[in-house]
Amino acid sequence: MEWRGLIAALFWSVSSAATAGRSPLDMLPWGGLTMGTAAALGVGAWHLTGRVPWNWRTPSTYVVHAAALVLYSAVYATSWVWIDLMAGRTHDLVASVRSSPVLGWNLMMGSWLYLLVIGVSYAIRAQRRVRAEESAASEARLLAHQAQLVALRAQLNPHFLFNALHSVGALVAIDAARAEEAIERLGDLLRYALGSEHEVFLSEEWKFTNDYLAFERLRLGERLDIETDTDADVLAAIVPPLIFQPLVENAVRHGIADRSGGGRIAISARAAGGSLRLRVSDDGGGSVDPSTTGLGLASIRLRLAATYGDRARLEIDCAPDAGFSVTMTLPLVTADEIGPAA
Secondary structure (H helix, E strand, O other): OHHHHHHHHHHHHHHHHHHOOHHHHHHHHHHHHHHHHHHHHHHHHHHHHHHHOOOOOOOHHHHHHHHHHHHHHHHHHHHHHHHHHHHOOOOHHHHHHHHHHHHHHHHHHHHHOOOOHHHHHHHHHHHHHHHHHHHHHHHHHHHHHHHHHHHHHHHHHHHHHHHHHHHHHHHHOOOOHHHHHHHHHHHHHHHHHHHHHOEEEEEHHHHHHHHHHHHHHHHHHHHHEEEEOOOHHHHHHHEOOOOOOHHHHHHHHOOOOOOOOEEEEEEEEEOOOOOEEEEEEEEOOOOOOOOHHOOHHHHHHHHHHHHHHHHOEEEEEEOOOEOOOOOEEEOEEEEHHHHOOO
């Protein structure tokens, strides 16, 4: 900022020297004082724009700025006189001002500078206001998404608990020993389901999903065939918790459980370019109406939209007697990419 002030002072000195008939070097002290005064007045003009918001329809806006322009120009135009007063070259302030050959020039420059300062000030304030509004809107959207996710989790957890208890209840009637083992596994599953954060490592979600399948296998026995396939590199990816389990649960209940011969469920996690592709499929009877899969699929759609927007998608492939598969594609993000806060 210092070099800009020096340039302004030199410009004033050269311009005034031609009018006053003196050398630019002689006029430099007056140039420094005048530009310093302009800067100090500019600070006042900045604060004025904060107290008087711009509204071209309000007459008081023009009245205030007209009075401020006159004051700014008058102080700016006469600031050089203080050097002569301090140096003892003059004792009559009014006479010195009237006799100044650069008075008209300085009044014009003062007016121009004031208009420039308030124009820039209002522009900066408008830009800051827009940014603040955008930031507030962005924060509001984030809070809305977080609230939506919390609501979905609150809906999903009781749903999971109810179905898990139903599975345990079915075991109690046919095999008490396996029911006891299922209850122990259920405790581990609930600790994860109820205690996981907003984001987890895929490795944690993958383990939980396999534990859930092991839990369901206690009930279904050899009727449930499980196939898993994952890239080790993607296990460090960050994903929403319980992103797999509702789809696996749907596959078990709607694709396998009601079939006397059971069936196969396959889950996979692979990298695809910069995306993470998660797939759950079964070889059951398929479905031509995805809405029959209940809460799970709907909640996954909403959670993906709330978390990733249009950067994620969910695809369904189903047909009668041809199985049912769901593929989720979402951004491949690791903890290193989102920083320590993850």
